[in-house]
Amino acid sequence: MSMDTDPQPQGDDRDDDAYVLDPKTVTAILYAVEIRDAARLSELMAPLHAADIADLLEQINAFDRSRLVRLYEGEFDGDILSELDDSVREDVMSLLQPSTLAEAVRELDSDDVVDLVEDLAEPQQEAILDVLPVQDRIAVRQALSYPETSAGRLMQREVVMAPEHWTVGEAIDHLRNSDHLPEQFYHVVLVNPRMHPVAQVTLGRLMGAPRATPLAEITEEVFQIIPVTQDEEDVAYAFNQYHLISAPVVDDDGRLVGVITIDDAMIVLDAEHEEDMLHMAGVTESSLSDRAIDTSKARLPWLGVNLCAAILSSLVIAQFEDVIAAFVALAVLMPIVASMGGNAATQTLTVAVRALATKDLTPANVMRVIRREVLVGLLNGIIFAVVMGIIGMVWFGLPQLGLIIGAAIVINMVIAGLVGTAVPVILDRFGADPALASGTFVTMTTDMMGFFAFLGLAAVVLL
Amino acid sequence: MSMDTDPQPQGDDRDDDAYVLDPKTVTAILYAVEIRDAARLSELMAPLHAADIADLLEQINAFDRSRLVRLYEGEFDGDILSELDDSVREDVMSLLQPSTLAEAVRELDSDDVVDLVEDLAEPQQEAILDVLPVQDRIAVRQALSYPETSAGRLMQREVVMAPEHWTVGEAIDHLRNSDHLPEQFYHVVLVNPRMHPVAQVTLGRLMGAPRATPLAEITEEVFQIIPVTQDEEDVAYAFNQYHLISAPVVDDDGRLVGVITIDDAMIVLDAEHEEDMLHMAGVTESSLSDRAIDTSKARLPWLGVNLCAAILSSLVIAQFEDVIAAFVALAVLMPIVASMGGNAATQTLTVAVRALATKDLTPANVMRVIRREVLVGLLNGIIFAVVMGIIGMVWFGLPQLGLIIGAAIVINMVIAGLVGTAVPVILDRFGADPALASGTFVTMTTDMMGFFAFLGLAAVVLL
Numbered sequence: 001m002s003m004d005t006d007p008q009p010q011g012d013d014r015d016d017d018a019y020v021l022d023p024k025t026v027t028a029i030l031y032a033v034e035i036r037d038a039a040r041l042s043e044l045m046a047p048l049h050a051a052d053i054a055d056l057l058e059q060i061n062a063f064d065r066s067r068l069v070r071l072y073e074g075e076f077d078g079d080i081l082s083e084l085d086d087s088v089r090e091d092v093m094s095l096l097q098p099s100t101l102a103e104a105v106r107e108l109d110s111d112d113v114v115d116l117v118e119d120l121a122e123p124q125q126e127a128i129l130d131v132l133p134v135q136d137r138i139a140v141r142q143a144l145s146y147p148e149t150s151a152g153r154l155m156q157r158e159v160v161m162a163p164e165h166w167t168v169g170e171a172i173d174h175l176r177n178s179d180h181l182p183e184q185f186y187h188v189v190l191v192n193p194r195m196h197p198v199a200q201v202t203l204g205r206l207m208g209a210p211r212a213t214p215l216a217e218i219t220e221e222v223f224q225i226i227p228v229t230q231d232e233e234d235v236a237y238a239f240n241q242y243h244l245i246s247a248p249v250v251d252d253d254g255r256l257v258g259v260i261t262i263d264d265a266m267i268v269l270d271a272e273h274e275e276d277m278l279h280m281a282g283v284t285e286s287s288l289s290d291r292a293i294d295t296s297k298a299r300l301p302w303l304g305v306n307l308c309a310a311i312l313s314s315l316v317i318a319q320f321e322d323v324i325a326a327f328v329a330l331a332v333l334m335p336i337v338a339s340m341g342g343n344a345a346t347q348t349l350t351v352a353v354r355a356l357a358t359k360d361l362t363p364a365n366v367m368r369v370i371r372r373e374v375l376v377g378l379l380n381g382i383i384f385a386v387v388m389g390i391i392g393m394v395w396f397g398l399p400q401l402g403l404i405i406g407a408a409i410v411i412n413m414v415i416a417g418l419v420g421t422a423v424p425v426i427l428d429r430f431g432a433d434p435a436l437a438s439g440t441f442v443t444m445t446t447d448m449m450g451f452f453a454f455l456g457l458a459a460v461v462l463l
Numbered sequence: 464m465s466m467d468t469d470p471q472p473q474g475d476d477r478d479d480d481a482y483v484l485d486p487k488t489v490t491a492i493l494y495a496v497e498i499r500d501a502a503r504l505s506e507l508m509a510p511l512h513a514a515d516i517a518d519l520l521e522q523i524n525a526f527d528r529s530r531l532v533r534l535y536e537g538e539f540d541g542d543i544l545s546e547l548d549d550s551v552r553e554d555v556m557s558l559l560q561p562s563t564l565a566e567a568v569r570e571l572d573s574d575d576v577v578d579l580v581e582d583l584a585e586p587q588q589e590a591i592l593d594v595l596p597v598q599d600r601i602a603v604r605q606a607l608s609y610p611e612t613s614a615g616r617l618m619q620r621e622v623v624m625a626p627e628h629w630t631v632g633e634a635i636d637h638l639r640n641s642d643h644l645p646e647q648f649y650h651v652v653l654v655n656p657r658m659h660p661v662a663q664v665t666l667g668r669l670m671g672a673p674r675a676t677p678l679a680e681i682t683e684e685v686f687q688i689i690p691v692t693q694d695e696e697d698v699a700y701a702f703n704q705y706h707l708i709s710a711p712v713v714d715d716d717g718r719l720v721g722v723i724t725i726d727d728a729m730i731v732l733d734a735e736h737e738e739d740m741l742h743m744a745g746v747t748e749s750s751l752s753d754r755a756i757d758t759s760k761a762r763l764p765w766l767g768v769n770l771c772a773a774i775l776s777s778l779v780i781a782q783f784e785d786v787i788a789a790f791v792a793l794a795v796l797m798p799i800v801a802s803m804g805g806n807a808a809t810q811t812l813t814v815a816v817r818a819l820a821t822k823d824l825t826p827a828n829v830m831r832v833i834r835r836e837v838l839v840g841l842l843n844g845i846i847f848a849v850v851m852g853i854i855g856m857v858w859f860g861l862p863q864l865g866l867i868i869g870a871a872i873v874i875n876m877v878i879a880g881l882v883g884t885a886v887p888v889i890l891d892r893f894g895a896d897p898a899l900a901s902g903t904f905v906t907m908t909t910d911m912m913g914f915f916a917f918l919g920l921a922a923v924v925l926l
Contacts, residue, residue: 021822021825021827023825023826023827026825026827049685049704049705051704051705051706052704055822055823056827058823059823059825059827059828060827060828061831160667172670175670175671176670176671178671181667181668181670181671182667183667183668184665184667184708185667186649186666186667186708202647203649203666203667203670204623204644204645204646204647204648204649204666205644205646207635207638207639207644207666208638208639208641208644222512239729240729240733241512241514241515242512242514243514243726243729245647245649245708245725245726262708262725262726262729263706263708263725266702266703266706266725266729266732269729269732269733270703270732273733273736273740274817276740277736277739277740277743277813277816277817278813278814278817280740280813281809281810281812281813281814282806282809282810283810283813283814288814288818288823288824288828288832291835292835292838292839292842293842295835295836295839296838296839296842296843299807299810299839299843300843300846302806302810303803303806303807303810303843303847306802306803306806307799307803307847307850307851309802310798310799310802310803311799311854313798313799313802314795314796314798314799317794317795317798318795321791321792321794321795324787324791324794325788325791328784328787328788328794329784330794331780331784331787331791331793331794331797332777332780332781332784333777334794335773335776335777335780335798335801335910335914336770336773336774336776336777338798339769339772339773339776339910340766340769340770340773343745343765343766343769343903344762344766346744346745346902347744347745347746347762347765347766349744350740350741350743350744350746351741351744351746351751353740354737354740354741355751359484359518360518360521360522360751361751362484362486362489362522363486364484364486364489364519364522364523365522365523365751368524369751372754372755372758373758375755375759376755376758376759376762379755379756379759380759380762380763380766383763384766384770387770388770391774439809440806447798447802451798
């Protein structure tokens with residue numbers, strides 16, 4: 001059993017980057033690859049966790065990556081594959097000899113194999129499943145039969161369970177006589193005769209309780225059962241909300257079929273956060289190691305949507321060419337009205353998207369939140385209206401211009417508060433992702449309304 | 464020992480909101496509060512987890528909240544306080560009778576008390592500490608002596624440990640004879656005679672191994688030691704990166720002083736994500752239950768920064784009043800150039816901020832990522848330049864106008880790729896939060912450069 005007790009982070013004085021791959025190590029590794037020194041490479045890679053090696057492979061360029069993988073092939077660990085980003089993973093898998101790949105996959109737990117193969121094309125998937133022992137292959141195929149992003153794909157099938165009427169002593173003896181305990185488990189799930197989970201007991205409590213204690217007396221207070229078809233998003237929410245460490249998974253008949261542990265839930269939660277953040281900016285699934293042409297393609301659609309939104313704003317401006325021709329100052333000031341509204345809307349939108357994700361924004365408080373956001377828009381709108389009104393008046397010496405820009409800012413910031421909250425809430429209500437598209441739609445609205453309010457008021461007052 | 468085995472989410476057919484507080488329950492609870500029916504309220508609240516009750520208290524208005532807390536006071540659980548948002552928490556604490564509050568606080572683990580009191584003013588902090596048993600009070604004071612957001616604030620002081628030379632049998636006997644095992648623990652930490660942690664053993668493995676096995680032979684492969692002064696952000700990163708469940712915490716001399724578990728790390732990770740997302744939009748710490756006036760104040764600073772940025776853009780436009788007066792079409796089209804640049808920059812920026820947070824963007828690949836983003840800007844810029852060039856030409860019948868807007872879009876989208884990556888990287892290098900301010904600064908740059916490139920080219924070509 002190898003033991004990695006090197007307290008690496010302690011020796012590191014750069015607090016801020018305590019765990020990041022040391023640039024010196026990266027340079028040394030790339031040099032070893034350059035001079036094809038396999039022994040030195042092994043030595044440098046030995047202290048690294050599989051997750052760090054995966055990060056390294058993602059960060060170096062494709063040429064170095066292929067040379068590194070070939071040189072390190074003899075020691076290539078299956079866990080590295082699990083930790084890799086999808087885009088780099090396929091690349092690395094194609095670099096490995098079939099025998100190395102088979103060996104690497106055989107080392108993995110069945111839920112990690114599922115993660116590895118679920119995005120592969122059929123023939124590649126089959127090639128990998130073929131190298132697995134029969135039992136694992138069945139487990140992986142079973143998991144793949146559950147819908148994508150369901151609890152069934154996340155769970156481990158190995159569950160440690162005990163009949164609900166057992167005592168602590170019986171459970172301990174049973175565990176100590178089991179041949180095949182999972183590598184990581186934290187609870188014993190109590191089941192009734194129909195194999196329905198009824199409670200769970202932590203190993204710590206099991207250790208601490210007298211042998212004669214019935215298990216039913218030391219069960220955990222918080223106990224959540226996860227249906228196998230539940231979406232992974234809801235699974236992650238439950239782990240986060242109820243501070244779960246592991247939870248039993250049941251089939252449609254309520255029978256225990258597996259267990260999900262917090263590390264799996266944490267990965268989902270992390271992916272959700274990433275998705276929310278990227279979607280708000282109109283970026284879809286991506287990786288830093290994607291090629292420029294792929295990144296370019298991935299970003300085109302939202303830029304296209306944005307172009308259409310921008311053209312709509314231009315059409316609004318085009319309606320007021322006369323008044324702009326008469327007062328060029330309007331062209332100078334109009335982006336300010338749009339920008340303040342866009343900024344206020346983005347603030348509101350971000351808070352709303354986040355609150356929807358954490359289920360803090362619900363039917364119980366949505367009207368109050370919208371009212372509050374509109375009020376915030378009004379308050380801040382008035383403040384900036386005064387500031388900008390004075391600036392506009394002094395700058396261009398036209399008192400009416402100050403009034404116009406002030407009024408337009410108030411109007412646009414109130415609209416920002418309204419659409420910034422209402423748009424994500426409505427998208428969510430209709431089952432769409434509240435983050436996706438909200439940003440573009442909301443700023444399109446504040447741009448158009450900003451130009452319309454400002455130029456429209458100007459046309460009425462100045463012409 | 465109470466046991467909550469109600470498999471509530473299973474009975475719920477709205478997949479999408481499997482765990483959210485049911486609006487019907489909320490209505491029923493508020494009705495019970497309205498008619499002051501304490502028995503009915505208890506009945507409705509009984510199946511709810513403390514985290515759900517906290518969510519409920521955050522979602523209802525202040526008046527209902529105070530009536531609910533007073534009616535429910537007799538059964539108020541300490542965990543509800545731990546789960547509440549800071550803003551609502553102080554409000555709720557002030558509603559409780561001192562005796563109820565004391566009882567609620569006494570129920571909590573010392574790390575939860577730390578979380579509860581760390582943001583309170585001195586006298587309130589003292590009042591709460593006074594109700595604790597002496598030993599807990601010392602533990603809380605000790606924790607408060609560590610820097611804010613350090614590992615010392617997160618850790619539990621109760622650690623289950625064993626000398627490194629023990630066997631499985633010795634460890635099990637010791638655990639079974641201990642009076643005070645922590646409620647939740649997952650590992651036994653092995654220490655050397657100087658109390659330095661050297662490895663850890665999971666309870667599952669301890670259960671499964673023969674009694675004569677030395678503990679040193681069944682230690683976990685992945686083992687990370689956390690310095691007590693390490694920032695919680697780095698702690699959360701380590702848990703996420705290395706899939707840790709718990710990790711020992713050591714003082715400056717390397718002696719074991721506590722343990723951090725994954726649930727604490729998960730809360731930090733969640734807060735980090737929230738912070739990144741909000742900071743990018745120029746929103747600081749906030750809660751949906753804040754009052755409008757507080758929210759307004761919190762958002763003013765960034766709106767102020769944005770106003771300055773918008774005025775700078777206006778100053779750029781003001782330099783070209785002549786050419787705009789001659790060709791009003793420029794005023795109509797100029798927001799498109801700025802908007803496309805701003806959108807491309809936000810896409811790039813979001814990817815960069817996220818990659819910095821996950822430590823995927825490092826000195827090893829930063830130059831390659833910047834080159835790629837600039838190339839993506841160039842590629843997409845050319846595509847939209849062609850589209851917009853044609854539209855501009857057809858719309859206004861001026862072929863030069865098509866060329867000018869096309870060229871300006873290419874220039875601005877290349878700049879977007881550059882500043883979208885470089886700004887967060889530079890902020891990060893100087894120890895600032897790459898999310899904070901990036902958004903405003905980056906879009907200010909693309910606004911100014913967009914107007915400058917478009918109007919500048921127009922002045923040269925058209926005048």
